[in-house]
Amino acid sequence: MDKLDKAIINYLQEDFPVCEHPYRQVAEQLGISEQVLLQRLDALLSSGVLSRFGPLFHAEKMGGALTLAALKVPEHRFDEVAGIVNSFAEVAHNYQRQHELNMWFVLATETIEQMEYSLREIERKTGLPVYNMPKIQEYFVGLRLEVG
Amino acid sequence: MDETDFRLLEAIQNGLPICSRPYETIARQLSLNEAEVIERLQYLKMTGLIKRLGVIVNHRKLGFTANAMIVWDVPKNRVDEAGHRISRMSFVSLCYQRPRQLPEWPYNLYCMIHGKNKQRVLQQLDELIEHCDLSQYPCEILFSKRCFKQRGAVYKLLSKQVAGIDG
Numbered sequence: 001m002d003k004l005d006k007a008i009i010n011y012l013q014e015d016f017p018v019c020e021h022p023y024r025q026v027a028e029q030l031g032i033s034e035q036v037l038l039q040r041l042d043a044l045l046s047s048g049v050l051s052r053f054g055p056l057f058h059a060e061k062m063g064g065a066l067t068l069a070a071l072k073v074p075e076h077r078f079d080e081v082a083g084i085v086n087s088f089a090e091v092a093h094n095y096q097r098q099h100e101l102n103m104w105f106v107l108a109t110e111t112i113e114q115m116e117y118s119l120r121e122i123e124r125k126t127g128l129p130v131y132n133m134p135k136i137q138e139y140f141v142g143l144r145l146e147v148g
Numbered sequence: 149m150d151e152t153d154f155r156l157l158e159a160i161q162n163g164l165p166i167c168s169r170p171y172e173t174i175a176r177q178l179s180l181n182e183a184e185v186i187e188r189l190q191y192l193k194m195t196g197l198i199k200r201l202g203v204i205v206n207h208r209k210l211g212f213t214a215n216a217m218i219v220w221d222v223p224k225n226r227v228d229e230a231g232h233r234i235s236r237m238s239f240v241s242l243c244y245q246r247p248r249q250l251p252e253w254p255y256n257l258y259c260m261i262h263g264k265n266k267q268r269v270l271q272q273l274d275e276l277i278e279h280c281d282l283s284q285y286p287c288e289i290l291f292s293k294r295c296f297k298q299r300g301a302v303y304k305l306l307s308k309q310v311a312g313i314d315g
Contacts, residue, residue, distance in 0.1 A: 012203040022170065056198070056200050086296055141243055
């Protein structure tokens with residue numbers, strides 16, 4: 001990764017234009033040719049530095065439900081419980097964190113009813129109470145990750 | 149949103165084509181014309197259904213291996229103000245208000261910091277607390293130890309799979 005890769009990543013974390021020649025427009029902003037931008041993007045995607053280049057949808061506006069939930073998992077049951085939680089297709093992220101509440105995961109479902117059902121199923125299959133913390137308010141973060 | 153919008157979202161969910169006229173490529177796949185695809189995407193962005201188009205970075209591959217969730221217990225009448233201040237810090241990647249789960253979990257304000265290492269994140273947290281005047285609120289920092297699963301949420305939409313939802 002060189003300076004140009006970093007500039008491309010920083011620029012495209014913000015937004016991508018919707019017009020006939022969006023790459024050409026971005027390339028002009030970065031002072032490079034469209035061809036170079038396309039090659040760099042291809043390379044960054046194949047190396048896995050970028051996991052995706054596309055849309056971020058707004059779950060709630062799509063009619064869906066999204067939540068952050070946590071479990072207090074006894075140390076000796078950690079891998080077993082992780083296996084159960086990860087087996088749910090609606091679990092998007094799952095992190096082990098240093099705290100008594102040591103498993104934190106994000107759930108996304110089509111409806112609120114499905115969310116309630118999935119949370120109950122996780123409780124039933126793990127035998128552990130789920131701490132459910134859906135967002136009340138999001139505070140807008142402008143700049144994403146500054147790669148330098 | 150109509151059936152064509154759903155087809156369009158489905159077509160782009162895993163990524164935009166990397167070519168000179170990506171919207172024309174999508175249009176051809178869907179038997180639409182380029183102008184219509186552009187118009188529909190602009191509308192979907194305007195309504196906020198598409199929050200943004202752009203790159204999703206792999207934090208770990210970029211060397212941002214320390215991932216910290218920081219939580220505060222802030223009184224209801226101060227929480228929005230604190231949230232707005234935190235969200236303006238350049239190194240904060242997400243900031244949310246969430247319900248407390250008393251008595252075990254008294255925290256209602258969350259933010260995420262992705263840093264190069266733990267020490268740097270702790271410095272940034274000090275800076276954040278000072279700059280945003282948060283020192284009077286109880287706070288905890290939860291570093292991630294392991295990531296078991298990370299992908300765009302798979303989300304059923306009219307029986308179609310649409311990936312890539314960001315809370």
